[in-house]
Amino acid sequence: MPELPEVEVVKRGLVQLRPQTPVLSTQVWTDKIVQGNLALLQGQVLEQVSRRAKYLILHFEKNDCLLHLRMTGQVILSQPNTHFSLPFTYYQKPLETPVDKHTHLGVHFEGLSLYYRDMRKFGRWEVLDKKELENHPSLVKLGIEPLTEAYQWPLFKRALLKSRRAIKALLLDQTVVSGLGNIYVDEALFRSGLHPLQSSATIPMAKMKRLFEVIPMALSEAIEAGGTTLKDYIHPDGTRGSHKENLLVYGRKGAPCYTCGHPIEKRVVAQRGTHFCAVCQVLI
DNA sequence: ACCTCGACCTGGGCGC
DNA sequence: TGCGCCCAGGTCGAGG
Numbered sequence: 001m002p003e004l005p006e007v008e009v010v011k012r013g014l015v016q017l018r019p020q021t022p023v024l025s026t027q028v029w030t031d032k033i034v035q036g037n038l039a040l041l042q043g044q045v046l047e048q049v050s051r052r053a054k055y056l057i058l059h060f061e062k063n064d065c066l067l068h069l070r071m072t073g074q075v076i077l078s079q080p081n082t083h084f085s086l087p088f089t090y091y092q093k094p095l096e097t098p099v100d101k102h103t104h105l106g107v108h109f110e111g112l113s114l115y116y117r118d119m120r121k122f123g124r125w126e127v128l129d130k131k132e133l134e135n136h137p138s139l140v141k142l143g144i145e146p147l148t149e150a151y152q153w154p155l156f157k158r159a160l161l162k163s164r165r166a167i168k169a170l171l172l173d174q175t176v177v178s179g180l181g182n183i184y185v186d187e188a189l190f191r192s193g194l195h196p197l198q199s200s201a202t203i204p205m206a207k208m209k210r211l212f213e214v215i216p217m218a219l220s221e222a223i224e225a226g227g228t229t230l231k232d233y234i235h236p237d238g239t240r241g242s243h244k245e246n247l248l249v250y251g252r253k254g255a256p257c258y259t260c261g262h263p264i265e266k267r268v269v270a271q272r273g274t275h276f277c278a279v280c281q282v283l284i
Numbered sequence: 285a286c287c288t289c290g291a292c293c294t295g296g297g298c299g300c
Numbered sequence: 301t302g303c304g305c306c307c308a309g310g311t312c313g314a315g316g
Contacts (some may be wrong), residue, residue, distance in 0.1 A: 070310050120293040
């Protein structure tokens, strides 16, 4: 669900609407979501918002918050004295208040509140000292990240030649290439004509190069469309991403392949529902 | 090194 | 109407 493009769109929404005043107060309704002390943020200005792979980072003056939305996390903004309405939230039900049973914490600024909602409570907020962020174990082990300078063909090739694992499993592994999840792995494999079970090291060089190229393409096209909203994912202002309608294979089980017309198959690979065209993506 | 499974959670959708 | 079951998937840790 929230993969690199969705987190990037959330980041851009927060950058755009970022409050310029210090935090007035914080609220935590669900303790397990937060590691560290959210109240430390009180009095601090949110100076910057950044992203690393699927992690969102809120940079305050003295502390940083490291967020992961996991599957159903939503970061939303609301103005306390204005009527609140999200036309679409999880499962497309309208929400008339930012705080309901799925809202786990709030950060209040003057005239603006930031809330974290998460139906399945898998997401995490970590409140860190500035110096803890750089060497955070979750960040240091991330593999090369598409759409950054670190994403280079020699590194990508080396990583793929090192493993005989199924390419689907390898691309889902955040320590190899970071930021991809189930949706965009399926999309990238289709675009490069690779079977999800293809052993990584045995991929012909031309196809490996193609895979290297289509990954950032698939991701940046998704960002352009505001991300992929399947059910839960929304922007901080409550709008939805429209990339679902552009997906080539994910969620298209039984529908005709856009290239050859053969019905898209769905099988479990690497413990994930995996969509592919058995004609266009053959094992080599 | 790699694989599989369970855990974490909730709600939708299914069969009966 | 409702119960029980399975599914959705990001990440981690256990065990083979």
